[in-house]
Amino acid sequence: MKRSVFINGIGAVTTQGVWRQEIFSEAQVLDHAITSANQPAYKGVISPVAIRRMSSGIKMGIYAARQALEEAVMSMPDAIVTGTGLGCSEDSDKFLRSLWENDEQFLTPTSFIQSTHNTVAAQIALQLQCKGYNVTYVNGAISFESALLDTLLLLQSGEAKNVLLGGVDEIAQQTYAFLQAGGYIKAADTCETVKTSASPGVNYAEGAHFFSIGRDKTASSYAQVVDVALKNELEVPETASFLQGFLATNDLPSSAIDAVILGYNGDKQDDLFYAAIQHMLPSAVPLYYKHLSGQFDSCSAFGLMVAAFVLKQQTVPPILHWNEKNPSKTTWKNILIYSQYKGKDHSLVFVSAC
Amino acid sequence: MNGGVAVTGMGIISSVGDTVEENLQAILAGKNGLSRIANFPTRLQEHIWVGEIKRSNEELSDTIGLSLPHSFTRTTLLGAYAARQALEVAHMEDVNDLRTGLISSTSVGGMDYTERYGPTYLTSPEWHRYISAHPAGDSSHKIAHYLGIKGMVTTVSTACSSAANAIMTGARLIRSGRLDRVIVGGTDALSKFTINGFHSLMILSDALCKPFDKHRKGLNLGEGAAYLVLESEDAAKQQGKNVLAYLTGYGNANDAFHQTASSENGEGAFLAMQKALATAQLTSQNIDYVNAHGTATPNNDLSEGRAMQRIFKDNMPLFSSTKPFTGHTLAAAGAIEAVYSILALQQGIVPPNLHFDTPMEELDLIPQTALQHQSLSHVLSNSFGFGGNCSSLIFSKA
Amino acid sequence: MTALKEELKRQIIDVLNLEDITPADIQDEEALFGEGLGLDSIDALELIVLMDKVYGIKLSDPKKGRDIFQSVQTMATYISENRTK
Numbered sequence: 024m025k026r027s028v029f030i031n032g033i034g035a036v037t038t039q040g041v042w043r044q045e046i047f048s049e050a051q052v053l054d055h056a057i058t059s060a061n062q063p064a065y066k067g068v069i070s071p072v073a074i075r076r077m078s079s080g081i082k083m084g085i086y087a088a089r090q091a092l093e094e095a096v097m098s099m100p101d102a103i104v105t106g107t108g109l110g111c112s113e114d115s116d117k118f119l120r121s122l123w124e125n126d127e128q129f130l131t132p133t134s135f136i137q138s139t140h141n142t143v144a145a146q147i148a149l150q151l152q153c154k155g156y157n158v159t160y161v162n163g164a165i166s167f168e169s170a171l172l173d174t175l176l177l178l179q180s181g182e183a184k185n186v187l188l189g190g191v192d193e194i195a196q197q198t199y200a201f202l203q204a205g206g207y208i209k210a211a212d213t214c215e216t217v218k219t220s221a222s223p224g225v226n227y228a229e230g231a232h233f234f235s236i237g238r239d240k241t242a243s244s245y246a247q248v249v250d251v252a253l254k255n256e257l258e259v260p261e262t263a264s265f266l267q268g269f270l271a272t273n274d275l276p277s278s279a280i281d282a283v284i285l286g287y288n289g290d291k292q293d294d295l296f297y298a299a300i301q302h303m304l305p306s307a308v309p310l311y312y313k314h315l316s317g318q319f320d321s322c323s324a325f326g327l328m329v330a331a332f333v334l335k336q337q338t339v340p341p342i343l344h345w346n347e348k349n350p351s352k353t354t355w356k357n358i359l360i361y362s363q364y365k366g367k368d369h370s371l372v373f374v375s376a377c
Numbered sequence: 378m379n380g381g382v383a384v385t386g387m388g389i390i391s392s393v394g395d396t397v398e399e400n401l402q403a404i405l406a407g408k409n410g411l412s413r414i415a416n417f418p419t420r421l422q423e424h425i426w427v428g429e430i431k432r433s434n435e436e437l438s439d440t441i442g443l444s445l446p447h448s449f450t451r452t453t454l455l456g457a458y459a460a461r462q463a464l465e466v467a468h469m470e471d472v473n474d475l476r477t478g479l480i481s482s483t484s485v486g487g488m489d490y491t492e493r494y495g496p497t498y499l500t501s502p503e504w505h506r507y508i509s510a511h512p513a514g515d516s517s518h519k520i521a522h523y524l525g526i527k528g529m530v531t532t533v534s535t536a537c538s539s540a541a542n543a544i545m546t547g548a549r550l551i552r553s554g555r556l557d558r559v560i561v562g563g564t565d566a567l568s569k570f571t572i573n574g575f576h577s578l579m580i581l582s583d584a585l586c587k588p589f590d591k592h593r594k595g596l597n598l599g600e601g602a603a604y605l606v607l608e609s610e611d612a613a614k615q616q617g618k619n620v621l622a623y624l625t626g627y628g629n630a631n632d633a634f635h636q637t638a639s640s641e642n643g644e645g646a647f648l649a650m651q652k653a654l655a656t657a658q659l660t661s662q663n664i665d666y667v668n669a670h671g672t673a674t675p676n677n678d679l680s681e682g683r684a685m686q687r688i689f690k691d692n693m694p695l696f697s698s699t700k701p702f703t704g705h706t707l708a709a710a711g712a713i714e715a716v717y718s719i720l721a722l723q724q725g726i727v728p729p730n731l732h733f734d735t736p737m738e739e740l741d742l743i744p745q746t747a748l749q750h751q752s753l754s755h756v757l758s759n760s761f762g763f764g765g766n767c768s769s770l771i772f773s774k775a
Numbered sequence: 776m777t778a779l780k781e782e783l784k785r786q787i788i789d790v791l792n793l794e795d796i797t798p799a800d801i802q803d804e805e806a807l808f809g810e811g812l813g814l815d816s817i818d819a820l821e822l823i824v825l826m827d828k829v830y831g832i833k834l835s836d837p838k839k840g841r842d843i844f845q846s847v848q849t850m851a852t853y854i855s856e857n858r859t860k
Contacts, residue, residue, distance in 0.1 A: 072813055075792035103631070109512055110534065115488075119570060123496060127420040127573055129828040131790070132820045135574035136637045136763060139484060140513060140534035145764025148631040154648055157631040157766055158542050161486075162514035162531040169531040176549050198511075201491075201498045205508035255479075255521050255530035320512075367518060579820060579837050638816065 032235035034090025080193030095235030106166030108320020110140030190321030220289025228317020232324035386606030388462025392428035428599025428704025456564030482539035536762030541711030562604030588671035599704020626771030628652025643684025671698020697730035831859030
């Protein structure tokens with residue numbers, strides 16, 4: 024049953040702009056508590072009748088999905104699987120505020136019907152007229168990896184040949200204000216990067232990342248996704264058995280891992296987990312990405328984008344290196360991506376060159 | 378791969394009862410659980426009927442033995458309550474002795490607390506512990522932690538088809554060999570957010586809902602939770618487990634028609650049922666009873682009715698919607714109706730479609746209106762949601 | 776009546792987020808739904824709330840809205856005859 028699947032197309036709308044070859048070489052390190060995505064022009068991509076109701080998450084999702092499919096030259100996937108931590112919170116916020124402000128009167132349905140977590144996947148299905156399998160996962164930091172796991176199941180079992188996989192999370196003013204009040208997001212006036220982080224909280228952002236994933240390798244293939252594992256909660260020392268178990272399942276000696284992509288985000292407790300994994304893989308080159316993507320539940324999809332880029336281009340853009348000294352490695356074959364958030368929602372993804 | 382997934386446990390809490398047995402007794406007695414809303418104040422109180430569970434959050438919290446303070450929202454409390462029952466039925470003393478997962482689902486998540494305490498968050502830290510309880514995934518984390526599960530835990534949210542999809546994902550994880558055992562289902566509490574949302578769509582009925590009736594006026598909302606324990610057939614046999622039923626078929630399709638409305642000919646529903654029959658390796662003739670989605674909105678019942686006629690043609694099996702008992706419990710509906718489908722198989726009963734009296738003009742379709750005792754082999758359960766998400770499950774007699 | 780129609784056009788553009796459309800683009804007699812402006816059933820529900828919130832007119836049956844919302848002209852006529860605020 025077990026077989027690799029191929030990343031055949033990528034699309035994204037991020038704080039660093041849309042997906043393109045130069046996205047990493049042109050990237051700027053984030054130093055604001057909240058950074059919005061650098062949105063493209065949507066005219067011509069989404070019809071004016073449709074766009075007038077769409078929140079930024081829906082627009083970003085549709086754009087990124089379309090980019091990924093175009094790159095893969097895939098007009099109709101067999102399935103659409105997405106992950107989002109907070110769903111369409113802009114519309115949720117809007118409906119909730121109007122509920123409070125008008126004391127349950129004069130409520131309009133548009134924001135309610137778009138507040139469901141599956142709106143982005145549904146709108147993409149509607150645009151593509153894709154009647155296939157369609158599911159959305161919402162589970163914090165493994166929202167995207169849950170969708171990735173489902174994608175593997177669909178392709179490995181033969182239920183689908185091509186899957187459109189995506190992760191989307193949008194900034195919603197009120198939701199983010201609450202997260203800031205709760206100490207999850209840094210205070211509004213801080214100016215710290217992942218590396219210089221001293222104050223509590225993390226730099227947050229938003230983004231949409233989509234991948235056209237297929238059973239077959241094509242001319243546009245970036246890399247192959249071999250396996251993914253999920254774990255609900257772990258203490259720092261328990262990461263060892265999680266990692267060892269995953270490596271054993273995949274017959275992968277730790278020495279064969281060329282790079283490990285870690286979710287360092289500047290939060291002291293969070294970073295202990297990443298340091299532990301990094302320590303257990305001394306021969307792997309540590310890379311990081313949240314200084315470019317910002318934190319949000321599905322931001323680990325940016326990590327997969329990094330892995331795909333490195334494996335296809337066989338080079339690591341300097342800005343992704345966690346350590347000051349860049350190693351003199353010239354070939355990149357196996358990459359591991361590790362992600363978690365506050366000791367919960369751990370995931371390991373094994374990606375390999377194809 | 379027929380019959381590979383065994384159901385070895387189930388648990389439920391709904392407005393008609395706190396246990397599987399109480400829910401069965403309500404079905405046998407034809408007693409609905411709809412009432413006026415009492416757990417929180419709302420302008421809609423006198424305008425709508427709801428399937429509300431008449432237990433406060435404090436009572437639920439006491440019953441499942443939580444110590445205070447905690448940040449379990451009502452969605453999470455209901456979920457933990459039902460999932461614990463499912464584990465007891467399945468005699469799971471050690472949840473981690475096999476590779477065990479939890480695939481839960483919710484659409485409301487912690488919205489019931491956000492709508493209550495949100496206005497204070499920016500001015501006072503008093504209720505800040507509920508900020509992290511807002512996301513849908515938090516409920517699954519807490520339920521898993523409460524049950525002691527360390528493993529694969531995730532959450533599906535596809536509006537009103539959520540639990541059916543969680544059950545489907547669980548079954549596929551078992552069939553793929555990635556898990557030996559998985560607790561699957563869904564939970565949703567009533568909230569101002571959802572009752573006002575459906576009200577703004579003008580699809581809430583001011584009377585008791587009448588699925589498939591010509592004069593149906595819309596749906597009644599409800600709350601509840603239900604979970605199944607799924608195990609690979611081999612694992613269940615090795616442990617000498619009592620199998621309640623088999624999950625033999627599942628199908629998921631998208632209507633790709635409109636954000637909320639279902640297409641005229643029920644294309645998504647048709648495709649979901651067709652796929653479920655294909656995975657179960659059954660024909661439509663093998664289905665003895667359909668537990669319909671049947672929300673009693675003008676749009677759903679006509680669209681679903683057309684889809685059923687396309688699947689079953691002139692051999693329409695007995696069918697009913699059990700939403701007049703519980704109300705539409707949104708993300709939990711697919712799991713609650715899975716429990717009812719399994720009860721139908723176990724007990725040899727077809728639950729009645731309450732409050733039906735006049736057939737729709739457009740279709741020649743009459744649901745089962747009285748409780749019927751009859752041996753059943755295969756039951757199909759439909760769940761459809763906003764965003765065109767359509768899912769069908771098939772349960773087969775053990 | 777002319778003022779009411781102008782006001783209505785602005786409100787319709789606002790509540791339905793009709794980007795790139797100005798009141799001058801909407802003809803009094805033009806069909807709002809289907810062929811004309813291309814509004815749909817969700818827009819109809821938004822207009823029902825607009826009628827309630829701004830003009831104090833409660834429409835409990837969405838089907839009744841179809842006749843009233845044929846055009847800006849029919850809306851204005853109905854509002855002037857039934858408004859409570």
